[in-house]
Amino acid sequence: MTSSPTSLDQLKIGMRARISTIDWESLDHGEACRLRHFGFDEGVAVQPLHLGPFGRDPLAVRVGRMTVAIRRNHARAVSVIPEAA
Amino acid sequence: MNPVPLVAVAGNPNAGKSALFNALTGARQKVGNYPGVTVERHVGKALLPDGSPVELVDLPGAYGLDPTSPDEAVTRDVLLGKQKGERLPNALLIVVDASNLDNHLRFALQLIDLGLPTVVALNMVDLAKRDGLELDAARLEAELGVPVIETVAVRKRGLTEVMERLHGLLLAPRAIRAGDGPSHDPLNLQRRARDIAMAAIVSETPVRRITHRLDGVLLHPAAGPLILATILFIMFQAVFAWSAVPADALEAGTMALGEAIGNALPDGVLRSLIIDGIFAGVGAVIVFLPQILILFLFILVLESTGYMVRAAFIMDRLMSHAGLSGRAFIPLLSSFACAVPGIMATRTIDDPKDRLTTILVAPLMTCSARLPVYTLIIAAFIPAQEVGLGIGLQGLVLFALYLSGIVSALLAAIVLSKTAVKGGGGAFMMELPKYQMPRLGDVAIGLWQRAMIFLKRAGTIILFTTVILWALASFPQAGPGQKQSDVSIAGRIADGIHTVVAPIGFNKDISLALLPAMAAREVAVAAIGTVYSLDAEDESNLETLEQRLAGRWSLATALAFLAWFVFAPQCISTIAVTRRETNGWRWPLFLVTYLFILAYLAAGATYWTAVSFGLG
Numbered sequence: 001m002t003s004s005p006t007s008l009d010q011l012k013i014g015m016r017a018r019i020s021t022i023d024w025e026s027l028d029h030g031e032a033c034r035l036r037h038f039g040f041d042e043g044v045a046v047q048p049l050h051l052g053p054f055g056r057d058p059l060a061v062r063v064g065r066m067t068v069a070i071r072r073n074h075a076r077a078v079s080v081i082p083e084a085a
Numbered sequence: 086m087n088p089v090p091l092v093a094v095a096g097n098p099n100a101g102k103s104a105l106f107n108a109l110t111g112a113r114q115k116v117g118n119y120p121g122v123t124v125e126r127h128v129g130k131a132l133l134p135d136g137s138p139v140e141l142v143d144l145p146g147a148y149g150l151d152p153t154s155p156d157e158a159v160t161r162d163v164l165l166g167k168q169k170g171e172r173l174p175n176a177l178l179i180v181v182d183a184s185n186l187d188n189h190l191r192f193a194l195q196l197i198d199l200g201l202p203t204v205v206a207l208n209m210v211d212l213a214k215r216d217g218l219e220l221d222a223a224r225l226e227a228e229l230g231v232p233v234i235e236t237v238a239v240r241k242r243g244l245t246e247v248m249e250r251l252h253g254l255l256l257a258p259r260a261i262r263a264g265d266g267p268s269h270d271p272l273n274l275q276r277r278a279r280d281i282a283m284a285a286i287v288s289e290t291p292v293r294r295i296t297h298r299l300d301g302v303l304l305h306p307a308a309g310p311l312i313l314a315t316i317l318f319i320m321f322q323a324v325f326a327w328s329a330v331p332a333d334a335l336e337a338g339t340m341a342l343g344e345a346i347g348n349a350l351p352d353g354v355l356r357s358l359i360i361d362g363i364f365a366g367v368g369a370v371i372v373f374l375p376q377i378l379i380l381f382l383f384i385l386v387l388e389s390t391g392y393m394v395r396a397a398f399i400m401d402r403l404m405s406h407a408g409l410s411g412r413a414f415i416p417l418l419s420s421f422a423c424a425v426p427g428i429m430a431t432r433t434i435d436d437p438k439d440r441l442t443t444i445l446v447a448p449l450m451t452c453s454a455r456l457p458v459y460t461l462i463i464a465a466f467i468p469a470q471e472v473g474l475g476i477g478l479q480g481l482v483l484f485a486l487y488l489s490g491i492v493s494a495l496l497a498a499i500v501l502s503k504t505a506v507k508g509g510g511g512a513f514m515m516e517l518p519k520y521q522m523p524r525l526g527d528v529a530i531g532l533w534q535r536a537m538i539f540l541k542r543a544g545t546i547i548l549f550t551t552v553i554l555w556a557l558a559s560f561p562q563a564g565p566g567q568k569q570s571d572v573s574i575a576g577r578i579a580d581g582i583h584t585v586v587a588p589i590g591f592n593k594d595i596s597l598a599l600l601p602a603m604a605a606r607e608v609a610v611a612a613i614g615t616v617y618s619l620d621a622e623d624e625s626n627l628e629t630l631e632q633r634l635a636g637r638w639s640l641a642t643a644l645a646f647l648a649w650f651v652f653a654p655q656c657i658s659t660i661a662v663t664r665r666e667t668n669g670w671r672w673p674l675f676l677v678t679y680l681f682i683l684a685y686l687a688a689g690a691t692y693w694t695a696v697s698f699g700l701g
Contacts (some may be wrong), residue, residue, distance in 0.1 A: 030153045034514045037148030039188050041275055049297070050304040054402040058411075060304060060517055064279075065185050067296075067517040069398045071405075074514065 009075035016047045017080035026077045039064045089140045090255050096180035097189045098146030099518035101208045105238035106143040116534050120170045123668045124159045133252040150195050154435045176202040176254050183213035190278035202254035203231045210235045217290035225285040239524050296519040320383045324422045328375035339368035366551020369605045380426045385531045389523040401513050407495040408502030410513045413443040420450035424659045442506045449494035451487045457607040465631035466643040489651050546661040590645040590692035602655045641695035648691040652684035
């Protein structure tokens, strides 16, 4: 069973999901490059782990084997399909 | 003559690359800058098994050959043989983190495709094991087609083997060619990396990783900021508590040495140059060395444990309001002690624009050199009375001065990031590396390098400046019945300065103090002291400097003087370090100009407001 698609910034902390699409167009070249370097790619497992204490921004996200910090506005570009618990 | 073979050490950030480089080269290292960019070049010497020397260059950590920062551009250009100031490496040592193979192999594959003789160090295998990861190095070697050695840099494991393999590759006659750069589709590369990583992983036991548990506490929405505040509190306590004794000793030592040398010389120009010029000037600046080193001790430890990135994570949102990233937080905070280590610490900010903005506003933070000036003026002019609730007026004024520094730094950052340094900000994308114990050796090497940078770069300019300032104040020499401060070139310059600063309420004495205060702000106190004791030799010397000031300056003038020092960029070391860190005179000149304009406007506004309240 799969849940309906949402974006990475909407995902609850600890919830596992898979990346369905990434809106590369909404990111500038450097940002897109950095996200690719971190391993952001369709089909990759992601899991938000922590939120910044002020304004719930940035997000600490587990992507593959790495944990990375990105800002909420960049996480919005990443569409995900939550995995059934 | 054949040059010593060069081996480039390359890999992702957080692969333990520098630890491996330190372990292979020991203290035989040199730090410099690549020409034309503010990227540090670390080179070191090591010995091959046959005893012949080899040079290692520690390239900046990178995620790929398609650069997103000046650091990554240097890494690519060195590996393609296009970097000015570096020859094409004869061999390549790729460092990958064993517990992050899928990601690090991506860059490793690009590097291997360059065609240089290559050895891969599968680093931190112990930590991978701790995280329940069992790897097959032989399988990885077969998949990659280059030698793979398991290493634990911090325990010196696998180092001999690495050197043996490199030796073998360097002996083999082989045409070295520069590669053509990235030719791969990034997604294909990523998938190939993942497939190879999957093949090399023998088994994976899910364990609750230590890093994850620590982050649960250190990044906790409530506990995280509290812990950060506590760590920073301890850091500042240490900076001021531990530095007092060595700073006093350094100052006393410098003075004693100066006097000893001076006393051996006949009274005259040379003696005056040595005591009043060189030793007084260098002494005024060298007293900051203990503070700078203690700050860097904390910064290096926080950086090497992996906590620094967490601090940036916690503060990012707040910093973003000023157009900066969380990475700017620690450098700016450090600037409360001294802007020099603060500006040097901006190296950790990836985005060059963010970094420049941070450098340009760091001198606005109230550094410890302003304190002697503030306390003197406050003690002389602000009555020690309470304003209610047990709050003293003097403390309140001091607080207001600190606050105006912070507020103007944030406002300046907002304005700069929209004007002079346009185009930065917004990007905060960082890896949160796993936590590690800091290694004493690595921290010591880092500390030594920072100290040398400060002493060399700041030191030479300080020496030069203090000698010039001394000459200006000493020539031409006053005849009988003349005051040295009237006759000297410095006195004439002070006359010129006075016409400029008279409208903001500064008198001739302040004008005289402003010039020597260029060496370091707290020199202003000594300079004012000199002016008043020199000119008042016939009066009773029982009056303290505060009393003398209170009798001669109006309150409006004193307040304007305080406002001036909130902004004035009167610190040669800061200007020198800004030049080094921005790689030219353009930004230090900009910094000096905009801060002097702010200082002038702030002092003027303060003076005329005070005068209109009848305090002139």
